[in-house]
Amino acid sequence: MEGWMGKILWVDLSKQSFQIKPLDKNIIRDFIGGRGSGVKILYDHLKKGTDPFSEKNLLIFATGPLTGTPVPMSGRFSAITLSPLTKTILDSNCGGNFGLQLKHAGFDMLVIEGKAKKIIYLAITPDSIKFENAEDLKGKTTIETRNIIEKKEKKKGSVVTIGPAGENKVRFASAENDGRFLGRGGIGAVMGSKNLKAIYAKGDKKIKVADPKSLEFFIYESRKWLKANPITSTGLPKFGTAVLMNIVHEAGILPINNFKSNQFASASDLSGEEVTEKLFIKKRACYRCPVACGRITKTSSKQGEGPEFETLWSLGALLGINDISWVAETGYLCNELGLDTISAGSTIACAMEMEEKGFISVGLKFGKKENIHKVLKDIAFRENIGNEMAEGSLLFSRKFGTGNESISVKGLELPAYDPRSAHGMALAYVTSNRGGCHLRAYMIAPELLGIPKKIDRFSDNGKAGLVAVMQDSAAASDSLIICRFASFAISDEYFSRLLSAVTGEDISTMNFRLIGERIFNLERLFNLREGFSFKDDNLPSRLILENLNKKRKINIDKMLNEYYRFRGWDDNGVPTSKKLEMLGLK
Ligand code: SF4
Known part of the structure; x- marks a missing residue:
């Protein structure tokens, strides 16, 4: 399949060794790349109850089939791990160039296990994988670390770094890459727990696409959509x-x-x-x-x-x-x-x-x-x-x-949206698999911005299906990988066309959404295996009991019941056998 380099770099920091494994075609067919493939690998390899800071936790950096192609807004990569902050599955998505360089170095994904004895940084190029001593970088900020490694490595590549917070295992430590961040859930702390101060990648391998002519046309069309949308053409740029x-x-x-x-x-x-x-x-x-x-x-x-x-x-x-x-x-x-x-x-x-x-x-x-x-x-x-x-x-x-x-x-x-004034956001928060996050289903789009159309933001009715569909769509686009803001202007139909043109596989819009649903359900299974239950699908009591707006209070139980039913989950929020069979997760 084109769009991929066909290799996973699997590094064991404890042994300071690495293996190059072939990219599993079944995984990329069923989960695409980025978040989806990372979730699948983590689900298959991590034992229930692993301590997020133990050597056993895996930290996965994953690119997508669009990474490194000329598709607009696709220069991103994902990191997937067991979160030290939430103990749920965690994926975080970043706009630095690391994914691009990793892919040019010949690898679609980097899986890290173990823990280095002393602080190190990893240097990845097509010719070598090096474990470099980084004791002198101890206590340095993200930016100082990046500058020092860039100087040392001579060739301008891309560096993911942590600061003192990551080294000290602050549970919400971020990781920096080219001024962008793997922000939420503690990716930086997991790097710190592995004594991994930074990762440098640089490569020059070409990325092949299956159908360059069609891709060119779909890129042209996508750019047109971006220009026609007031948010992506004016609001965000200005x-x-x-x-x-x-x-x-x-x-x-x-x-x-x-x-x-x-x-x-x-x-x-x-x-x-x-x-x-x-x-x-x-x-x-x-x-x-x-x-x-x-x-x-x-x-x-x-x-x-x-x-x-x-x-x-x-x-x-x-x-x-x-x-x-x-x-x-x-x-x-x-x-x-x-x-x-x-x-x-x-x-x-x-x-x-x-x-x-x-x-x-x-x-x-x-x-x-x-x-x-x-x-x-x-x-x-x-x-x-x-x-x-x-x-x-x-x-x-x-x-x-x-x-x-x-x-x-x-x-x-929680992020900057009070769910008491946007009830769909409440449902999106409680059902998000990485904890209270606005990016899994950005209900502010329909509830406030009127995209694709305005809905009553104080109502609890009819939100369940919309949240679930948006979550599935987000899971699929996070696996391509394409920036969430692209969804303001470009539809799933175009995402699936771009994916088909790059990989050469005929992927329908319906299949694209089904992949998203599969990813979302697998994340749910991961969290259930870690001991989470429907009881954790809940808001802080202040947001349920206190009414700021003198409007309707949130009826989270009602929305959740509808949501579980819509998803084909039982009353306890567990995916049914029938649903898992339909998704190929049994
Ligand atoms: S819209 Fe912003 S975050 Fe998204 S790809 Fe463009 S610059 Fe990056």
């Missing part, structure tokens, strides 16, 4: 993801002060317009992306990547802070330390509420910037109270508070 700030706040969806409010008089100080006026230097695009939603920005004293919408919210509005330069600098700090900005901000917000209630005394207060940078550094280096906060907001609040101060689902801190 203001970046921060374009959402005012829209989300005005709809009462933006959570303020740890989800205690949805009103913040200064929210517009953190808008995309303000980023453009006060911080903007230039746009930043992932490989082959005409949208270029990324931002290089500058304050009076620093320069860096972002801030994205989620960062402006988690380190700004969520904490009651409206100083955009300070928020940008706090984002740069998290990036350097290797901390996921959503979880970092949410864990600070959780601590602020606990301090308000008198459970802790750290000097953190809503609306005040004091002490936040110090606490973030303490988290990254696991010092003082930071050592406890490094466990994530859920464990932290259970230990020192009531447990209700953590606004998370399955331990993953």
Whole structure:
């Protein structure tokens, strides 16, 4: 099958050895690449109950069939592992060039097991796989690490790095690649647990596609769709993801002060317009992306990547802070330390509420910037109270508070959308297989933006089917791999045509969605095997009991019942034999 290099690089860090295994054709037929193949490999090889920080945990970097082709928005790669934050399956998707270079080096996937005795970095080229001593990089930030390795390796490749947070196994540590991040769920912590400070890849092997003529046409068409859509042609290119700030706040969806409010008089100080006026230097695009939603920005004293919408919210509005330069600098700090900005901000917000209630005394207060940078550094280096906060907001609040101060689902801190003002988002959060995440089914599209059409966001009716279909579609596109924002403009029909043109296999839209459904169900089986149940498909009590909008409260049980039925799962949220047989998962 074209579009693939046909090889998996399987590395054992304990033995400092590697094997080159053939890519399993059945896996890529049934799960494509990226998230799908990674989930399948992890499901097949990881024993139930493995400690995420043990040598046995696998860390998989996976490209997709579109990686390295000229398809717009396809220059991405995935990392898949057992999450140390949620203990669920985890996949994270990043727009740096590492996947591209890994593929050019001749490998579709990199599977890492074991643990190095001392800190190392891995260097992958078509001619060699090297385990390089990295003791001198201990304690270095993500950016320092990248710069040092780039200099050492001479040929410009791509480096995935962790900062001090990853080394110290902060459960929400990120990994950096070319200024982009594997943000959620603790990929950086898993790298740290393996004493793996970084991975460098560089190659020049050609990637073949099966039908270049058809591919050219579908790319032309895809670009046309991207140009015709106001979000991908104007909103994101002009203001970046921060374009959402005012829209989300005005709809009462933006959570303020740890989800205690949805009103913040200064929210517009953190808008995309303000980023453009006060911080903007230039746009930043992932490989082959005409949208270029990324931002290089500058304050009076620093320069860096972002801030994205989620960062402006988690380190700004969520904490009651409206100083955009300070928020940008706090984002740069998290990036350097290797901390996921959503979880970092949410864990600070959780601590602020606990301090308000008198459970802790750290000097953190809503609306005040004091002490936040110090606490973030303490988290990254696991010092003082930071050592406890490094466990994530859920464990932290259970230990020192009531447990209700953590606004998370399955331990993953919620992003910038209050589900009380978008009920479909509530269902998307509770059923997301990696915990509270907005990217598995972005219900904000129909509920707020009216894409593909506007639906009543305070209603619990009829959301189940839509959430499930969006989850399946997202699972399939995460396996191609193509940026989630592409879905605003390009349909599954075009995704399956692009896939067919690259691989030479005739893949219908229906089959594409079926693959997504298969992936989603396998992730569910993984979590059930780890001991999760329908009881974990739940929201923090505040979001169920407190009604911010004087509108209808969320009826999560009703939506879940409908959802389980729609999915062909039993009343306990377990896929039935019939469903598994239909998906070829029996
Ligand atoms: S839209 Fe943004 S995140 Fe997506 S591929 Fe383009 S630059 Fe990257």
